[in-house]
Amino acid sequence: MVEQALGGVYLVLSLLGLTVLYLTRKWVVVYKKGGGGTKKLPPSPRKLPILGNLHQVSDLGHGPLELLGRKYGPIMLLQMGSKPVIIVQSADAAREIMKTNDLLFADRPHTVTTKRLCYNLKDMSVAPYGEHWRNLRSITTLKLLSAKMVQSFDFIRHEETSLLMEEIKNSAQPVNLSRLFWSLANDVICRAVFGRKYSSQSQGEGGDDQFLTLLGEVCELFGCVTIGEFIPWLWWLSYDLLDAGTDTTSANLEWAMAELLRNPKVLRKLQNEVRETTKDKEKITETELKQMQYLKAVVKETLRLHPPIATAGRSAREDVKVMGYDIPRGTMVLINNWAIGRDPKFWCEPDKFMPERFLNNNNSSMDFKGLDFNYIPFGAGRRGCPGISFATANIEHVLASLVRNFDWELPDGTEPRDLDMTEHPGTAVHRKSPLLAVATPTRCYF
Numbered sequence: 001m002v003e004q005a006l007g008g009v010y011l012v013l014s015l016l017g018l019t020v021l022y023l024t025r026k027w028v029v030v031y032k033k034g035g036g037g038t039k040k041l042p043p044s045p046r047k048l049p050i051l052g053n054l055h056q057v058s059d060l061g062h063g064p065l066e067l068l069g070r071k072y073g074p075i076m077l078l079q080m081g082s083k084p085v086i087i088v089q090s091a092d093a094a095r096e097i098m099k100t101n102d103l104l105f106a107d108r109p110h111t112v113t114t115k116r117l118c119y120n121l122k123d124m125s126v127a128p129y130g131e132h133w134r135n136l137r138s139i140t141t142l143k144l145l146s147a148k149m150v151q152s153f154d155f156i157r158h159e160e161t162s163l164l165m166e167e168i169k170n171s172a173q174p175v176n177l178s179r180l181f182w183s184l185a186n187d188v189i190c191r192a193v194f195g196r197k198y199s200s201q202s203q204g205e206g207g208d209d210q211f212l213t214l215l216g217e218v219c220e221l222f223g224c225v226t227i228g229e230f231i232p233w234l235w236w237l238s239y240d241l242l243d244a245g246t247d248t249t250s251a252n253l254e255w256a257m258a259e260l261l262r263n264p265k266v267l268r269k270l271q272n273e274v275r276e277t278t279k280d281k282e283k284i285t286e287t288e289l290k291q292m293q294y295l296k297a298v299v300k301e302t303l304r305l306h307p308p309i310a311t312a313g314r315s316a317r318e319d320v321k322v323m324g325y326d327i328p329r330g331t332m333v334l335i336n337n338w339a340i341g342r343d344p345k346f347w348c349e350p351d352k353f354m355p356e357r358f359l360n361n362n363n364s365s366m367d368f369k370g371l372d373f374n375y376i377p378f379g380a381g382r383r384g385c386p387g388i389s390f391a392t393a394n395i396e397h398v399l400a401s402l403v404r405n406f407d408w409e410l411p412d413g414t415e416p417r418d419l420d421m422t423e424h425p426g427t428a429v430h431r432k433s434p435l436l437a438v439a440t441p442t443r444c445y446f
C-alpha cells in the first residue's frame with residue numbers, strides 16, 4: 001500500500017519535472033530563435049519554472065514594478081507565466097520606445113478578452129497598426145476630437161458644470177465627490193458622443209440607467225481576467241472613446257481635489273488666482289482659463305503624481321534593440337508613466353505635491369504633447385492619447401468652478417495629513433476610498 005502511494009507520488013513528480021523542462025526549453029527557444037547568435041536580454045529577476053516571475057509581481061501593478069525596477073534597472077524583462085513582458089521605467093528608455101522606435105512599437109498587446117469585446121480588435125485603442133487604425137485615428141483627431149470640435153462642446157461643459165455646482169450646493173454634507181465626478185465626466189462625454197446623457201438625472205428626458213448598467217457589465221467582464229490575461233492596464237482599452245473619457249477624467253478630478261484638500265495652502269493659492277481672474281465675470285470662459293497659470297500647474301502636478309493610465313502598453317512589431325538590449329517581435333512592453341513621473345533623478349522631492357515645480361524655468365514649458373519623456377501622462381508618439389484637449393478643457397473648467405464657488409474642508413475634523421491616499425488600480429487608477437468633502441458656498445457663487 002505504502003509502496004503504491006510512493007510510486008504514485010514519484011510518477012506525478014516525474015511528470016511535473018518533464019513539463020517544467022519542456023516549458024523552460026520553450027521559453028528559451030522563444031528568446032533565441034531568429035537571430036542566429038545569443039540575444040542580449042534586459043536584466044530579469046530569478047524565475048521559477050512555469051510561473052516565471054508571476055510570484056514576484058502577480059498583477060503587474062505600477063507600484064511593485066517601480067520597486068523591482070530599483071533593483072534591476074530602467075528596463076527589465078519579466079516572464080509572466082508563458083508571456084515575456086518588458087518593463088520600461090525611465091525617460092531615456094521611454095524615448096527609445098515612443099520616439100526613436102515609435103513605428104516599431106505602434107501595436108498594442110491584446111488578449112482573448114480584448115479580442116472578443118473589442119469587435120475583433122477593430123476598436124481604435126486596440127487595433128493593430130495599419131490602414132484601419134490610421135483611418136480611425138485620423139477621423140478622431142481631425143474631426144471628433146479636433147480643437148474646433150472640443151471648443152464647440154463648450155456649452156456642454158458649462159451646462160454640466162453648473163448642474164454639478166447646484167447638486168453640491170443642495171446636497172447634504174459631506175458630498176461624495178468621487179461619485180459626482182464619475183457621473184459628470186460620463187454625462188459630458190455621452191452628450192458629446194451621442195447628443196444625450198444616460199444618468200438617472202436625465203430620466204425625465206426619457207433617459208434610463210440601462211446604458212450605464214450595460215457599461216458596468218462590460219467593466220465587470222473586463223475585470224474577469226483569465227489565466228494569461230493578468231494585466232490590469234488592458235482593461236481601459238476596452239471601451240472606445242466612452243470609457244477612455246469618463247474614467248480617466250473622473251480619476252484626475254478626484255486626485256486633484258484630494259491633493260488640494262491635503263494641501264490647504266495650495267488650495268488657497270488656487271482659489272485666489274481663480275477668484276481674482278473671474279471677479280467681474282458671471283461665467284468662466286476659455287479667456288479666463290488661459291490666464292490661470294497656477295490652475296494649469298495644479299492639473300499638471302496631479303497628472304504627474306497620479307496618472308490615471310499608470311502604465312501604457314505597446315507591442316514590438318519587429319525584432320528591435322532598445323538601450324542595447326534585444327526585444328523580440330511580438331513582445332509586450334509596459335511603460336510605467338507613474339514611475340517616470342516620480343523618478344528622483346529628474347524630479348526633486350518627487351512624492352510631494354508642488355504645482356510650483358511647473359512654474360519654474362526648467363519645467364514651465366512642459367506640456368502634455370509627449371515631447372519631454374520625463375513627463376508622459378498622456379503617452380507619446382503615434383499611439384499617444386488623442387483626447388488631451390477634450391480632457392484638459394473639462395478638468396480645468398470643473399476645478400476652477402469648484403474652488404471659485406465653494407470653500408472646502410475634510411469632514412469630521414479630519415486633519416489634511418490624515419486623508420487616506422491609497423490607490424485602487426482598475427480601468428484607471430482611482431482612490432481606494434471615495435473622496436468625501438464639505439462644501440460651503442461662497443459669496444461669489446454662480
Ligand code: HEM
Binds near residue numbers: 145240249252382
Ligand atoms: C486625464 C485624462 C486622460 C489621460 C491621462 C489619458 C491617458 C492616455 C494614455 C496614457 C494613453 C496611451 C498612450 C500611449 O500608448 O502612448 C491613452 C490612449 C488613448 N486615449 Fe486617453 N487619456 C485621457 C483622456 C482621454 C479622453 C477624454 C479620450 C477621448 C475622449 C481619450 C481617448 C484615448 C484613446 C482613443 C486612446 C488610444 C489611442 C490609440 O491607441 O491610438 N483619452 N490615453
